Ligand code: ADP
């Protein structure tokens with residue numbers, strides 16, 4: 610191999626050493642991998658002064674977020690705005706700047722790191738603490754989550770111009786994901802297509818119906834708002850008395866409320882884990898769906914118009930389909946996007962979502978009716 614072609618092995622980056630780049634209060638004591646997010650490498654930093662809550666250090670996934678300066682520009686703007694709007698005593702995600710003033714630091718390998726103040730919160734019970742798990746919400750927490758995600762839209766509804774950067778292009782554009790699916794089936798880079806004939810049919814027979822939000826949006830019938838776009842249930846932190854705050858602000862950008870509503874329902878109202886091995890356990894938890902919807906509309910305080918409300922129940926089906934499809938695409942593509950623990954992990958997640966969608970389809974009249982009755986003010 611010529612010198613030109615030789616790839617030098619990057620030095621292993623020591624996350625603890627990275628901490629010296631940031632303006633920390635006091636001296637760090639330890640650092641351990643933390644949380645169950647699918648995207649970034651996340652560490653919890655504890656300080657020598659035990660009373661200090663510590664920090665979250667993240668190596669940003671640049672395959673998913675290629676433009677970190679713009680990503681962090683969004684997050685600084687959004688957290689600044691939220692801070693001004695949030696009730697005293699409630700936490701807001703806080704970016705810790707690097708010593709050079711930027712909201713991120715670089716390592717010797719070109720990697721991007723960022724640091725947040727650690728927000729003390731109540732973790733799910735020990736039974737639920739395994740990696741990659743999204744615990745089903747329970748009705749109280751579902752209502753809280755709805756209220757918090759709803760208020761989040763209100764709080765950001767007067768974010769001053771300019772518009773936020775689009776951090777992932779076409780993130781919730783179903784045509785983008787279906788297009789990718791077609792390409793992956795054609796190229797079949799891992800030879801996995803033959804193992805998923807039922808899933809291919811499942812995706813295809815529903816594809817046309819899933820364009821509804823996109824089409825309404827294009828026709829100018831849905832307002833674009835600043836939305837969170839990753840309203841997975843574990844992106845809300847809870848304290849002993851209820852919800853504390855929204856985290857994971859990487860995808861806050863213009864979108865439709867349907868994406869937030871639907872993504873939250875598919876994660877909170879799944880009676881089983883996102884990667885549940887026993888598909889018989891996967892069903893829609895209707896009580897959780899209802900409490901989430903109730904909280905969401907209460908949090909939004911009448912902001913949504915009739916057209917938006919009319920498609921909320923559908924949005925739960927759309928996002929269950931879309932997230933399932935994204936997992937399936939990643940399975941076909943060799944598991945390059947979502948973190949996985951084992952071979953077939955993404956396929957398992959896709960199957961769980963497709964099963965959940967089937968249950969939503971069976972019960973869609975009940976879901977639709979609940980939302981319209983709720984919106985009509987007949988349910989307090
Ligand atoms: P990902 O995009 O990989 O999901 P997140 O930003 O959601 O990354 O962080 C992963 C996990 O780290 C969260 O689910 C949460 O458990 C924890 N976490 C993130 N930020 C904070 C914070 N500021 N305080 C406490 N825990 C946090």
Ligand code: GN1
Nearest residue numbers: 645646647648839841844857860932
């Ligand atoms: C990812 O980042 P995290 O783990 O909260 C993903 C979401 C998916 C979710 C599926 C930026 O969420 O879109 O719905 O996994 N985030 C990104 O669990 O792709």
Ligand code: MG
Nearest residue numbers: 646647844857
């Ligand atoms: Mg997350």
